Structures are given as C-alpha cells and as structure tokens.
Amino acid sequence: MNDHSHHYLEHRQRLKKKYIDAGIDAFHDYESLELLLSYAIPRKDIKPLAKNLLTAFGSIKGVMDADITDLKQIRGIGLHTALLIKIVKDILKLYLKDRAKDSPQISSTSDLLNYLKIAMGGLKDEQFRVIYLDSQNKIIDIEILQEGIVNQAVVYPRKVVENALKQKASALILVHNHPSGFLKPSEADIRLTKIIKETAKMLDILIHDHIIIGENRFFSFREDGIL
DSSP, rough: OHHHHHHHHHHHHHHHHHHHHHOOOGGGGHHHHHHHHTOOSSSOOOOHHHHHHHHHHHHHHHHHOOOOHTTTTSTTHHHHHHHHHHHHHHHHHHEEEEEEEEHSSSHHEEEEHHHHHHHHOOOOEEEEEEEEEOOOOEEEEEEEEEEESOOOTSSSSSHHHHHHHHHHSSSSEEEEETSSSSOOOHHHHHHHHHHHHHHHTTTTTTTEEOOOOOOOOSHHHHHHHHO
C-alpha cells in the first residue's frame, strides 16, 4: 500500500470516528458528502469531489435534489454514486412520510410540512397531491393526483372526491408546488380550491387546507384566510 492510499484510508477512518463520537452536526457540508461518497467510491481521495458537488449544486439540498443525469456530469460521479445520492434522498422522504402518518393530529404538527418540503420543494415540474385524513385528522394516505400543469382543466374535482370516498376520508389537504418559487396562489389555484371545497362539502368531506410548496417556503390558504 503506497503512502497516498494509507493517507486517505486513515482520513476515512477519522471521518467515521468523528461521526460516531459527535454526529453529523459536527461536520462541514463537504465532510458529510465525503462520508456518504466513501460508501460508493473506494480507494480514492474524495474530498475534492465532495467540494465540487457543493460548488456545482450550491448546497447539500441542491446535491440531493439534482437529477441523476446532472449528477453524472460531475467528473468522478458515475451511475453507482449518483444512485446512492438519490436513494438517500428517497429513503429520507419515506422516513418523513411515515413520521407524518404517525403524528397524532396532522393539523397541529410540522412533520407534514417537513415531508412536503423534502418531497416537492426541489421538483422542476408542478405536482398536485391530496392528503387524505380520517376523522381524527390522522393521515390515511398521500397521493400524487396530477403531474404537469396544475389547474382546473387538469385536476378534476370529481376525481379528488371519488378518491376521498374510496379512502373513507373525512377531510383533505390539497398540496401543489410552484417550481418558480413564487408562492402566491394564482386565480386558477383559488378557483380550483373553491370548486373542490364545494364538491367535497356535498359529501360531508372537509378541505382543511391547500398548501403551495416553494423551494424552502410554503403558502397556506387556511392561514392566509382564503379557505
């Protein structure tokens, strides 16, 4: 084993020990990525690669939100490593979704928003989701109903309500994202919400909120007094 190999192996061991002793909060962002990349890339000094990823995508979140194709544009990142990064992000989404489902009452927790910001905040296209709640305001399910342009012509209120009946839901939370980052609801957003609310009301299903997700922020129809 040459001196260089010995050096980076010792460095990896130090990173692991630091993580065991002090946790991820003691790490610089590039060190967190280094530790992750060490499980995909053997026998190589990966500190420069971790720093290149942060430079290219701006932050840990930017790296995790990046497409596989974009990740592979970075010299030293192959499909194997790109997949590891995406798997970590997707497992985090599953974890946050389960946490939200386990919350005693979704309307009084931040778990749902944490999940939605991770799941939808980095999307490049619009997506419309419906969260089905039981009579105790616990999540029954979260469903992607539409991908692409979200408006009244595409999201059918009848479909929302039909699915709510199938799920035996007592209430719904509507969610969609604005990839532009501009959170103010459009006239079409407001009109769609009103139609879904009126359709659901006829079947004794409440609409608790309509949430618009931006990059790191959200807009709540309920909190803004629109709903």
